[in-house]
Amino acid sequence: MKRSDRTKAAILVAARERFAADGYAKATIRAIAAQADIDPSMVMRYFGSKEKLLAAAASFELELPDLTAIRPDSWGDVLARHLVARWERNDTLVALLRVAATQDFAAERMRTLFAGQVAPLVARIEPDEKTAATRAGLLATQMLGLALTRYVLELPPVVALTTDELAAWLSPVLQHYLTGMVPGSDSKE
Amino acid sequence: MKRSDRTKAAILVAARERFAADGYAKATIRAIAAQADIDPSMVMRYFGSKEKLLAAAASFELELPDLTAIRPDSWGDVLARHLVARWERNDTLVALLRVAATQDFAAERMRTLFAGQVAPLVARIEPDEKTAATRAGLLATQMLGLALTRYVLELPPVVALTTDELAAWLSPVLQHYLTGMVPGSDSKE
């Protein structure tokens, strides 16, 4: 374990915090370096550019549960609990979300993350390809909407909820998106 | 109707478009002025500062329907149709949402808009004050999540949905947040 590795790790931690708190433009390399207590030029030396620094700092795995190993009627419940727990105080997610609101390359990264991790999960339980993509997209509207209102906009009533209450409210919604009838054929899940 | 009024209106239109497309930092006064085909100094003359320009450009009414005039079991449906229709191609909303992701004063504005327009709507159909605030907050997670994924992140499956399909999917979710049982007392709506 070299000294440089520890320095790089410290930079990444500070970068996540600054990007998550301030977004891309306001999170300056100078501010990130100051928080990591190193020289700003070291950031450039190790990561090449600000954009590459963000790419390194905002890379992560959702580590979604395998729904095929679970009873279908508890999919929403399991997924809600998992995501709420996994996202609580997660600078990496908030950093990516905040930056993606203004930087195209970060939004593209978010789309890639969605296509690579959320869509495949749903594809394994929904045979129709187009329907699977739709269900995954709807899941994203609710989950990213939660992250946005709770961690970025910080709407008071959303912040006030406990993770247990959140999971309880979200569970039937995710279940609806995963198993609900597709509009056109009318019925209820 | 003075020339100056037309100029101000043109600036506001251009500002909404630039803020909605680029966020706060990248939407420069120069770029906004160029799009409105006027001199950058005129923007300062009329609005004083960039922050005041955003405040003027991102002010709007949600014009939510009065749910007390509607049968309770169609609340979700009416609200879903209304919001989906009202938000389609709405630069003002997207501008505020995008800027709120990085600028504290815009996030505060979003919280004010929520507290002033969404919360009161729910308060009229939910007697318990705390529960009403929670329901309103949950509504916001889904509706702002839709705006985020469809208009800002542009997740392909979410963009691909028609407004009718969207309303059909969202309707039971909004109904759940408006009328569903509060976690703790278990039952279904």
Add this chain to the structure above:
DNA sequence: GTCTATAATTCGATAGAC
């Protein structure tokens, strides 16, 4: 009312000493 010129900052990135 409109525009030019520029002040005052700030930032990402680079060059090079040690």
Add this chain to the structure above:
DNA sequence: GTCTATCGAATTATAGAC
């Protein structure tokens, strides 16, 4: 590896000519 110094570019905002 680490730091100083600085370049070049871009920004908001202002002062003032016409």
